[in-house]
Every structure is written in structure tokens, then in C-alpha cells.
Amino acid sequence: MEIVADYPVPEECSARIFEMSGHRLDPEIAHDLWEKILQHKWVLSERLGRDVGIKVSCVDYIENVESIKHELEEAEAVRLLKEMGATMVDPSVWETISDTQPPKQVVNKRIILPLTKVDLARKHGVIPPRTIIFFGPPGTGKTHFVKAIAAILRWWYIEISPSTLMADGEERLGANLKRLMEKAGSVDEAVIFIDEFEEIAESRDNASRLEKSVTNEFLKQVPLLKRQAKKTLLVCATNYISRLDAALLRPGRFDCIIPVGGLDDDGRKTIFLHYLSQTNRGNVDVDRIVSLMPHFTPADIEYMFQKVTQTAFEKELVHGKDFRLSTDIFLEFIPKMRPTLTDEIIREFEEDCVRYTRF
Ligand SMILES: Nc1ncnc2c1ncn2[C@@H]1O[C@H](COP(=O)(O)OP(=O)(O)OP(=O)(O)O)[C@@H](O)[C@H]1O
Ligand SMILES: [Mg+2]
Incomplete structure (x- = not known):
């Protein structure tokens, strides 16, 4: 019978499980699971009267031992949220915004209520928005509003800035954006916030080839994200709405375009x-x-x-x-x-x- 590694370090377990099953797990979770997979290998081999390989045992354990499936899905979701830097925002943030501060009323009526009064919204055929743009001068509270939405919904808050998408070179922006939007499609109950949106969705009229391809990628990804059954809200903010590509601003891609202006x-x-x-x-x-x-x-x-x-x-x-x-x-x-x-x-x-x- 194949003798399998004694006590590998968590990173090794995680890497080996990923190699064998395609499931990427948090190293600590993978480490705990490793022992169970080894036991499962032993049980399976005894039952079948031959040595089943570690790969078969791993896949069989993960895919067929029902109780683990849900746990794994949850573990994967947690890993993904961690990787995307998800945080929970204190619900009190919503209270720091006065009822008269535009656009609190609009946000409440158009976003929060349709997402929380689901049955009533369905009864009247109201489709809760999935994609929103906030625009307005600097410092008017766009980011604050996005956090407040996440807080009041009690959803995850995930902030993405174009500079992090460009961290490994401008040419990687399109590819990083695609990967990120795919990840965003797999998280649940999350507000995904892209700040400085004009950096990635600039009008293609005067843009370079590279900028055009990034805007095109975004145009492709938005409908894919909207098709996901998960509860997510994509919010993009910009100080320069007029610089955004016209195709993005047409109805269909963004459900709401909301100004955030001065205070009374x-x-x-x-x-x-x-x-x-x-x-x-x-x-x-x-x-x-x-x-x-x-x-x-x-x-x-x-x-x-x-x-x-x-x-x-x-x-x-x-x-x-x-x-x-x-x-x-x-x-x-x-x-x-x-x-x-x-x-x-x-x-x-x-x-x-x-x-x-x-x-
Ligand atoms: N209603 C509010 N109550 C308390 N603080 C607020 C409120 N709105 C905004 N702020 C604070 O004011 C500052 C500016 O707000 P915010 O960063 O949301 O503006 P912004 O419109 O996103 O700015 P920028 O265009 O520069 O990104 C932040 O530190 C934020 O915490
Ligand atoms: Mg901001």
C-alpha cells in the first residue's frame, strides 16, 4: 500500500488537494482535511481489497462524502472573501447620513427596500438593481454611501481600486479585471465597489488600444455578473461621469446612475x-x-x-x-x-x- 506523507505542513496539504481535486482550500482547513482523506483512503482500499490512490481518495472524499460538500463550499466562499479583502461595515454608518442628504432617499427607495422587501418587490414586478454608478465632486460621500449600503444590508463590502488591478503592470489590467469580475460573480451577499471608475471605463473615442480593450472587457463582464443568481451589488464611483464610455451609460448595463452632490x-x-x-x-x-x-x-x-x-x-x-x-x-x-x-x-x-x- 502506498505510504502517504506523514505530517505535511498546511501549505503542502492545500497545494496537494488543489492539484488532485481542483478545490483551493485555506491551508488550515486543508491540513485538517488531509488526515480525513488519508483515513478515507484506508477505508476505501480495505473495502475494495486493493490500494486506491491518494488522488482517487481525495476526489471521492470531497465530491461524495455529502457532509463535507457544504462545508467546503463555505470554506471556499470564506477563502474568496478573504482574498478579495471583504469586510463587514458597522451598521451605524447609515445613521451618520442625514435623511435630507441626497441621495439617501433614492438609495433607500430604489436599492435598499427592493432588496429587503423581496416579496413585495416581486409582487409589483420591481427588479432590484444589480449595478449602480455614483457620480459627483470629490469628497461628497460616494464611498461613504457605498459602505452605508453594505452596512444596512449586512452584506460584505469589497473595495477594488484600479491601481490594485494595475499593480503588476498596466497591460495586466484587462486580465486582472476579468479574473476579479469572475470572482465577484461567485461571492454572495456582497457589495462590490470599484472606485475611480473612469480609470477603467474611459470613453473609447480618444482612448489608446490598451484602454479600449479594458473598457471592452468591462462591457463584456457586466452582463455576465448580472446573470449570476447570487446576491451582489456592483457599485462604481467616479468624479468624472462625462469621461465614461457612452455604451456603459446606456440603460441595460447600469441600472441606476445616481448623483452625490452638496449638502443642505x-x-x-x-x-x-x-x-x-x-x-x-x-x-x-x-x-x-x-x-x-x-x-x-x-x-x-x-x-x-x-x-x-x-x-x-x-x-x-x-x-x-x-x-x-x-x-x-x-x-x-x-x-x-x-x-x-x-x-x-x-x-x-x-x-x-x-x-x-x-x-
Ligand atoms: N454622512 C457622513 N457622515 C460622516 N462622515 C462622512 C459622511 N459622508 C462622508 N463622510 C466622510 O467624509 C470623507 C469623504 O467622504 P468619501 O470618501 O465618501 O467621499 P467621496 O465622494 O468618495 O470622495 P472621492 O471623490 O475623493 O473618492 C470620508 O472620510 C467620509 O468618512
Ligand atoms: Mg471615494
Whole structure:
């Protein structure tokens, strides 16, 4: 009878199981399974009165021992999620967004409710969206919204940036994108987020041969992903919607194209209070301060808090006395800030809204 390796290291077990059965397992899981496969080999060989090879035992164990199948599928799913850097987002993220902050209401009605009230949606023939684009100026909260969607759905959050797809050279971008989209098709209950989307889906009109092939690959992959029965949501974000390829923007590929723009007073107040709650605060006239920052994005508010809290920290360090944030310190900082949104940026964004918005 073939004598099989005594106690191989986990990586070896994982590699050997993959070689023999095509199942790629987490090394630790593979290590535990290895012993069971060896036992199975012994049982099978005894039963058949001849030495069955390790490969046959491995495949037979994995494919036919029913109880293991489900476990393996789960283990594969966990491995895939790990490989793609999936995380769970704290549900409280949704609460940091004010009800008046666009596009919270749209996201709720068009995305969250159809995905959570499945029977009602089916009764009325509402098809939950699978593919979404968020567009808007920098720092307006696009990424934050995607995280909030994953959080409220209690789905995995998987973020992909074009720079990681290009990590091993620009020529590999198309191939990496294909591999990634195939992987994305096998995960369940996941929000897959592609940031800086214009980097991979630039209009083909003025693009190089390489860029064209990447956009073409994406055009091919989106319908394949939509056909998968898994619960996934592909969300792409861009600051430059007008640079995207027109074929991608036509109905059919993306179900919703949603603008994420400036905040109203209520939206700014919610974010201001969120950051204020994490500080050593005294009396702060929030309404007055919020009314003085009309062009501030969430990123600007966050940056202002970074400056203000650093100052508070330094003041207490120097004077040794409890230093509390007050209205005055914000009044001192606001004029020094350069908010992201300008009249020009707002005008361009409004034009884009008219031209591209669809949900
Ligand atoms: N509602 C909110 N409450 C609290 N913080 C927020 C909120 N929205 C956004 N932020 C914070 O503001 C910052 C900018 O938001 P985010 O990164 O989502 O913007 P973005 O539109 O994706 O920017 P970019 O275009 O640069 O990618 C982040 O640090 C985010 O955590
Ligand atoms: Mg972002």
C-alpha cells in the first residue's frame, strides 16, 4: 500500500488537494482535511481489497462524502472573501447620513427596500438593481454611501481600486479585471465597489488600444455578473461621469446612475454633530456654525475637525488646562478653510445631473 506523507505542513496539504481535486482550500482547513482523506483512503482500499490512490481518495472524499460538500463550499466562499479583502461595515454608518442628504432617499427607495422587501418587490414586478454608478465632486460621500449600503444590508463590502488591478503592470489590467469580475460573480451577499471608475471605463473615442480593450472587457463582464443568481451589488464611483464610455451609460448595463452632490444645512449638521461627538466639547452653537459653511463637503468638515482637534490638543498640552471646543474656535477656522465646492464645480455637476441621472 502506498505510504502517504506523514505530517505535511498546511501549505503542502492545500497545494496537494488543489492539484488532485481542483478545490483551493485555506491551508488550515486543508491540513485538517488531509488526515480525513488519508483515513478515507484506508477505508476505501480495505473495502475494495486493493490500494486506491491518494488522488482517487481525495476526489471521492470531497465530491461524495455529502457532509463535507457544504462545508467546503463555505470554506471556499470564506477563502474568496478573504482574498478579495471583504469586510463587514458597522451598521451605524447609515445613521451618520442625514435623511435630507441626497441621495439617501433614492438609495433607500430604489436599492435598499427592493432588496429587503423581496416579496413585495416581486409582487409589483420591481427588479432590484444589480449595478449602480455614483457620480459627483470629490469628497461628497460616494464611498461613504457605498459602505452605508453594505452596512444596512449586512452584506460584505469589497473595495477594488484600479491601481490594485494595475499593480503588476498596466497591460495586466484587462486580465486582472476579468479574473476579479469572475470572482465577484461567485461571492454572495456582497457589495462590490470599484472606485475611480473612469480609470477603467474611459470613453473609447480618444482612448489608446490598451484602454479600449479594458473598457471592452468591462462591457463584456457586466452582463455576465448580472446573470449570476447570487446576491451582489456592483457599485462604481467616479468624479468624472462625462469621461465614461457612452455604451456603459446606456440603460441595460447600469441600472441606476445616481448623483452625490452638496449638502443642505441638515446634512452638514448631521455630519458636524457626528464629528463633534468625538471631541472634548463645550458650548458650541452648531446651527450658527453650520450656516457659515455652505460649500463644505463631508471631507471638508472632517478635515476642519482634524485641524480644530489638533489645536485643542496642543493648547491643553501647553497650558495644562482642560480645553473645550467652543463656537469661537470654529469661527476662527472656517474663514481659513478652502471648501471643495465652488460655483463652477456646482454648475458643472448640475449639468451632469440633468444629462446622466437615471434611477
Ligand atoms: N454622512 C457622513 N457622515 C460622516 N462622515 C462622512 C459622511 N459622508 C462622508 N463622510 C466622510 O467624509 C470623507 C469623504 O467622504 P468619501 O470618501 O465618501 O467621499 P467621496 O465622494 O468618495 O470622495 P472621492 O471623490 O475623493 O473618492 C470620508 O472620510 C467620509 O468618512
Ligand atoms: Mg471615494
